[in-house]
Each structure stands twice: as C-alpha cells, then as structure tokens.
Amino acid sequence: MTEQTTHPQVAALLERSHRLGADPRNTNYAGGNASAKGTDTDPVTGEPTELMWVKGSGGDLGTLTEAGLSVLRLDRLRALTEVYPGVEREDEMVAAFDYCAHGKGGAAPSIDTAMHGLVEAAHVDHLHPDSGIALACAADGEKLTAECFGDRVAWVPWRRPGFQLGLDIAAIKRDNPQAVGVVLGGHGITAWGETAAECEANSLEIIRTAERFIAERGAGRDHPFGPVVQGRAPLAEAERHARAAELLPAVRGLASTDRPQVGHYTDSEAVLDFVSRAELERLAALGTSCPDHFLRTKVRPLVLDSAPDAPIEQVLERLRELHAAYREEYRAYYDRHADADSPAIRGADPAIVLVPGVGMFSFGADKQTARVAGEFYVNAVNVMRGAETVSSYAPIPESEKFRIEYWALEEAKLRRKPAPKPLATRVALVTGGGSGIGRATARRLAAEGACVVVADRDADAAEEVAAELGGADTAVAVEVDVTEPERIAAALRSSVLAFGGVDLVVNNAGLSVSKPLLETTEADWDLQHRVMARGSFLVAREAARVLTRQGMGGDIVYICSKNGVFAGPNNIAYGAAKADQAHQVRLLAAELGGDGIRVNGVNPDGVVRGSGIFAGGWGAQRAAVYGVPEEELGAFYAQRTLLKREVLPEHVANAVYALTCGELSHTTGLHIPVDAGVAAAFLR
Numbered sequence: 001m002t003e004q005t006t007h008p009q010v011a012a013l014l015e016r017s018h019r020l021g022a023d024p025r026n027t028n029y030a031g032g033n034a035s036a037k038g039t040d041t042d043p044v045t046g047e048p049t050e051l052m053w054v055k056g057s058g059g060d061l062g063t064l065t066e067a068g069l070s071v072l073r074l075d076r077l078r079a080l081t082e083v084y085p086g087v088e089r090e091d092e093m094v095a096a097f098d099y100c101a102h103g104k105g106g107a108a109p110s111i112d113t114a115m116h117g118l119v120e121a122a123h124v125d126h127l128h129p130d131s132g133i134a135l136a137c138a139a140d141g142e143k144l145t146a147e148c149f150g151d152r153v154a155w156v157p158w159r160r161p162g163f164q165l166g167l168d169i170a171a172i173k174r175d176n177p178q179a180v181g182v183v184l185g186g187h188g189i190t191a192w193g194e195t196a197a198e199c200e201a202n203s204l205e206i207i208r209t210a211e212r213f214i215a216e217r218g219a220g221r222d223h224p225f226g227p228v229v230q231g232r233a234p235l236a237e238a239e240r241h242a243r244a245a246e247l248l249p250a251v252r253g254l255a256s257t258d259r260p261q262v263g264h265y266t267d268s269e270a271v272l273d274f275v276s277r278a279e280l281e282r283l284a285a286l287g288t289s290c291p292d293h294f295l296r297t298k299v300r301p302l303v304l305d306s307a308p309d310a311p312i313e314q315v316l317e318r319l320r321e322l323h324a325a326y327r328e329e330y331r332a333y334y335d336r337h338a339d340a341d342s343p344a345i346r347g348a349d350p351a352i353v354l355v356p357g358v359g360m361f362s363f364g365a366d367k368q369t370a371r372v373a374g375e376f377y378v379n380a381v382n383v384m385r386g387a388e389t390v391s392s393y394a395p396i397p398e399s400e401k402f403r404i405e406y407w408a409l410e411e412a413k414l415r416r417k418p419a420p421k422p423l424a425t426r427v428a429l430v431t432g433g434g435s436g437i438g439r440a441t442a443r444r445l446a447a448e449g450a451c452v453v454v455a456d457r458d459a460d461a462a463e464e465v466a467a468e469l470g471g472a473d474t475a476v477a478v479e480v481d482v483t484e485p486e487r488i489a490a491a492l493r494s495s496v497l498a499f500g501g502v503d504l505v506v507n508n509a510g511l512s513v514s515k516p517l518l519e520t521t522e523a524d525w526d527l528q529h530r531v532m533a534r535g536s537f538l539v540a541r542e543a544a545r546v547l548t549r550q551g552m553g554g555d556i557v558y559i560c561s562k563n564g565v566f567a568g569p570n571n572i573a574y575g576a577a578k579a580d581q582a583h584q585v586r587l588l589a590a591e592l593g594g595d596g597i598r599v600n601g602v603n604p605d606g607v608v609r610g611s612g613i614f615a616g617g618w619g620a621q622r623a624a625v626y627g628v629p630e631e632e633l634g635a636f637y638a639q640r641t642l643l644k645r646e647v648l649p650e651h652v653a654n655a656v657y658a659l660t661c662g663e664l665s666h667t668t669g670l671h672i673p674v675d676a677g678v679a680a681a682f683l684r
Contacts, residue, residue: 021062056107134386263500308357421449434461553596642677
C-alpha cells in the first residue's frame with residue numbers, strides 16, 4: 001500500500017491559509033474560510049474527479065491542517081442547486097453537504113461551504129478583516145465600496161451565511177468578470193483567483209486598499225469616537241492593574257451567574273482609547289455586527305459608568321445594579337425574537353464588560369474562549385472606528401443578530417463540542433508548584449481542565465512547569481515567597497489578571513528541618529513555622545479575599561503531613577508546624593463555610609522521589625535518623641506501611657483532585673491520609 005501524499009492544491013491552500021491567518025489585519029482567530037478545487041482520482045472508479053478542499057467548521061486559518069479540511073465532490077455539491085428548496089429552508093442544505101463528501105469527507109463542512117463551491121474559481125478566500133468589515137458596516141457601505149474599489153470589488157447586501165449567499169456571490173462573479181471579490185454587507189469580504197497566489201493577492205489587495213481608503217478619509221478629521229470624557233482617561237499602568245485586580249473577581253462572579261466562566265483582562269491602547277471617549281455608550285449599545293464577532297461577544301457589552309478612581313465598594317454596588325439591568329435587557333432581547341423553534345436561552349450574563357480608565361474584561365468557558373472574545377471585541381472596536389471615520393457605524397438589525405446567535409446550526413455546533421473536563425472553568429493556585437508534590441498537583445489539575453497558577457520561590461522552576469502545562473491559556477508562573485505578605489498579594493493579583501480570579505488554592509510550599517530537640521535552634525523553629533504555619537495562613541487569608549469577592553465558593557487544600565498526627569523522633573519543628581497547618585484546616589473550614597468555601601487537607605507520608613524537600617537535605621537527615629542509606633529511604637518508608645507501597649507526588653495530587661473535582665461537594669474540614677497506611681497516624 002503506497003503512502004498517501006498531500007495533493008498540490010491542498011499544500012498550496014494550507015500555505016495560503018497560514019499566511020493570511022497569521023496577520024490579524026486579515027482575519028480573526030477561527031474566522032473566515034479558504035478553499036481550493038482540483039482533480040484527484042476516485043478510488044472506486046479510478047477516474048479523475050473534481051474535488052473541493054475547504055476549511056471545516058470551527059477551524060482556524062492560521063493553524064489549519066489537512067485534517068481540518070472538508071473534502072467534497074464538486075459535481076454533487078453543484079447538483080444541489082437543482083434541489084435547493086429556497087431561502088426559507090436553506091439550513092437543510094448543510095445536512096446535504098454530507099452526501100457530497102469524498103471518501104470519509106474530512107472535517108464537518110461549515111455553513112460557508114456553498115459560497116466556496118458555487119463560485120466558479122479554483123481558489124476562494126472568505127475573510128473578516130477590520131477594514132473590510134468597516135466598509136461592510138458603514139451606513140452607506142455600497143456607495144463607499146464603489147468609491148474605494150471601482151468595479152474591481154462588488155457589493156453584496158446583508159444576507160445570513162448559507163446556500164443563498166453562495167448563489168448570490170456566484171452570480172455576481174459570473175456577471176462581473178472584471179471583479180476580484182466582493183464586500184459582504186454587515187459581514188466581511190470574499191475574493192477569488194485561478195491560482196492560490198492570485199487568490200491571496202486579491203484578498204490582500206481588498207484589505208490593504210480598504211485600509212488606505214479609511215486612513216485617507218480620516219486624515220485631519222476629529223477623532224471618530226469623539227473627545228475624551230473628563231474622568232475617563234486611563235489610569236497609570238500600576239494603578240490600572242491594581243483596580244482591575246480589585247474589580248475582576250466581582251465581575252467574574254456576576255458573569256458566572258448562569259454558568260461558571262474564566263476571565264481575561266485587556267488594557268490595550270485601542271481598548272483604553274475607546275472606553276475613554278464620548279461616543280462609548282452610543283456605539284457599545286449598537287453592538288457588534290460581523291457574525292463571528294457577536295457569536296463570541298454577545299449582542300452588546302456591559303459598560304460600567306463609574307469613575308475609575310471611585311471608592312471600590314461604590315463601584316461594586318453600581319456594577320451589581322448594571323448587571324441586573326443587563327440580564328433583564330438580554331432576557332427581553334431573547335423574548336422579542338425567539339419563536340417556538342428557537343433554542344433555549346443560553347445565559348443572560350455579559351461576555352464583555354468595558355470599564356473606563358481600566359480596560360475590558362471578557363469571559364468564556366475556558367481561557368482561550370475568554371481571550372478570543374476580547375480579541376473579537378477589539379476587532380469590533382476597529383470596525384466601529386473605521387466605519388465612523390468614513391461614514392457612520394450601522395450594524396445589521398438586532399433581529400438578524402438574534403437569528404445568527406440562536407441559529408439551529410450554531411446550536412448543533414455547540415452540541416458537537418466535547419463534554420467539559422471536571423475542573424473546567426476553575427482557576428487553581430499551587431504554592432511550591434515548581435517541584436515535587438506541587439508540580440504533580442499542577443499537572444493533575446491542568447490535565448483535568450483547570451487553569452493553573454504555578455507559584456514558587458524558584459521562578460525558573462515555576463516557568464518550566466507552566467510551559468510544560470501548555471502555555472498562557474492553561475498556566476502561568478509567579479515568583480512568590482510565602483513568608484512575604486506583599487509577594488503573596490502580588491501572586492493573587494497576577495492570578496486574577498491572568499484568569500479572572502481564583503477558585504482552588506493548594507497550600508503546598510514548605511521546607512523541613514530534622515533535628516533532635518536539643519539541637520533545634522530558635523532559628524530552626526522560626527524558619528519552619530514562618531514558611532509553613534505562617535506562610536499557609538497568609539496564603540489562605542489573601543486567597544479568601546478573592547474567593548469571597550467572587551461569591552462563587554471555592555476550595556483551599558492544605559498539603560499537611562502524617563507528621564502532624566504521628567509523633568516521630570528528631571522532628572519537633574517540622575511536626576509542630578504541620579500540626580499547626582492541620583488545625584488551620586479545621587478552623588478555616590468552620591469560618592469560611594458560610595461563603596461556600598471548603599477547606600480540606602491531605603496528610604502524605606514521606607514523599608521521597610521527585611521531592612524538592614528531600615533533595616534539599618531532609619532525605620539525608622531522615623535516613624540518618626532511621627539508619628538506612630538515603631537512596632533506600634523511600635523503600636524504608638514503604639515497608640513500614642500497611643500496604644507496603646511507596647508514596648509518590650502523583651498520589652498526593654490524586655487526593656487533591658478527589659477533594660476538588662465535585663464528587664465530595666459536601667465535604668469540608670477533612671484530612672485525607674495518603675500514607676499507604678501508617679497505623680500510628682490514623683485519625684481519631
């Protein structure tokens with residue numbers, strides 16, 4: 001059996017897609033589409049057959065792979081025009097695409113498949129550039145398109161993506177042989193060419209020509225968003241980030257009223273400028289227009305109208321009022337347009353919150369979704385600026401937005417998404433996360449869907465673990481010494497700014513001193529208690545500030561020790577500090593339960609392999625106490641247990657997961673032994 005090679009047209013399509021998708025001026029993440037047509041051999045008949053390769057549903061041009069392409073037979077696809085039942089039933093045509101598949105068909109076809117297949121050109125691009133959408137969403141977009149491009153680019157009035165739009169564009173190309181593409185009203189652009197290079201050149205010509213046209217029209221004119229309003233100017237960076245960290249947990253809690261969300265903070269120049277201007281409320285109320293935009297950002301954002309430097313409690317009270325009003329308005333929007341066939345309302349909380357002087361908060365089911373929602377709203381801001389520069393911003397009607405947002409086809413796409421992992425939407429902070437138990441815990445929590453903040457005194461170790469977990473959409477690293485309250489507060493602020501808040505805190509940072517009583521110095525005692533007893537108290541206290549402001553409950557887990565229960569020799573400072581931590585669990589469980597915050601502990605036996613503590617000298621000290629070689633210490637510990645098994649970092653991580661995955665939702669104040677059975681450490 002010969003190895004299958006990539007078809008030349010597919011290779012050219014992928015290369016073109018990657019170049020176009022790599023530049024945000026051309027299209028947004030997961031936005032737009034590209035296709036190529038060519039001839040290949042039918043494996044059944046052995047005869048040549050015309051095929052189309054087109055980006056499948058949900059893919060991204062910048063990272064597109066061959067597996068992300070739908071592969072369809074052109075004769076079958078074009079034959080659908082003979083059975084097309086009309087625009088009122090055009091959604092039925094998406095199911096018909098499955099009958100046009102070549103072989104297994106590849107990825108699920110997108111709604112734009114007809115546009116690519118029906119247009120008589122070997123290569124077609126459909127993109128969402130800010131400059132093109134600015135013309136598409138201008139009040140006199142058709143006139144401006146003619147002024148900008150002459151007869152090289154035609155205008156297509158707004159039509160929802162689908163089979164009829166494909167027919168419309170195909171007819172325009174057929175009737176305008178000089179045209180290289182179209183501007184789609186309220187939507188984006190489509191370009192074509194007989195080669196991949198020609199198609200890409202035509203796409204870029206449309207995008208760059210529109211950019212120049214807008215820039216030339218705006219030269220010397222007043223700012224399209226109006227003057228800066230007094231009291232809305234951006235705060236200085238440090239002050240801005242501090243205020244964002246104060247606000248974001250509360251905003252996230254409100255945005256999670258219907259379902260938990262992860263947050264993202266943006267204070268780019270474009271956002272700070274937009275939220276400072278006089279036209280903010282008017283333009284924000286109009287909402288976004290391009291279907292890809294408002295599917296991510298909802299029909300419109302919530303705008304906080306408090307002064308950036310107002311007292312925080314006053315701002316939070318106003319935020320709660322605005323959120324309640326937003327939910328009422330969104331429910332009314334749904335009720336205005338829903339019919340008997342509409343999907344159920346998906347939630348009435350905002351996806352975008354604009355805060356003058358501070359920036360933008362965006363929310364989603366995971367960090368990437370939250371970040372991309374923010375990126376799409378920045379695209380929308382750029383579109384508004386361009387449209388207001390050359391004319392006035394005039395998005396598609398609200399009724400059309402609803403038809404897209406609650407489209408049955410969009411609902412079907414949502415249902416195809418895999419079920420979320422158990423810790424999806426949860427943000428975890430793990431102290432001592434750079435090695436040993438902390439590293440294993442960070443790995444397990446990330447594998448189960450959590451966003452993880454890896455906190456460690458060793459910044460390089462923390463960075464290494466965060467990078468291993470998958471990058472900034474999954475994990476970030478913070479350098480923190482748990483003996484310093486200011487550093488702990490900074491670590492929590494970093495967590496909030498990275499992911500919107502904190503839900504799960506693992507108090508794991510520690511060290512150990514193993515000496516007989518008479519050799520234990522005051523400095524030994526103070527160091528041991530400052531890092532573990534005092535350090536875990538300081539972390540829990542700062543975390544509780546965030547958890548209570550969020551109002552979403554949460555978990556605090558202490559990595560304690562069987563030494564907090566079991567009295568071993570030459571261990572006075574370490575054992576006493578661990579006993580202190582163990583009682584903190586019970587005290588905080590009693591105090592924080594009213595806020596839905598559960599506090600539990602894990603009591604491991606000595607974890608030798610992979611442990612930073614044991615590698616730092618503790619292993620040698622304990623081996624000397626028990627009279628065994630250091631390399632045999634793990635086996636020695638295992639043999640004194642009931643199960644005769646060595647405890648590894650992963651076993652402790654498993655216990656943390658069990659306490660926080662939701663199965664033990666009614667458990668607080670508990671200590672779970674992870675010691676393979678040390679009878680002397682049985683809890684009583």
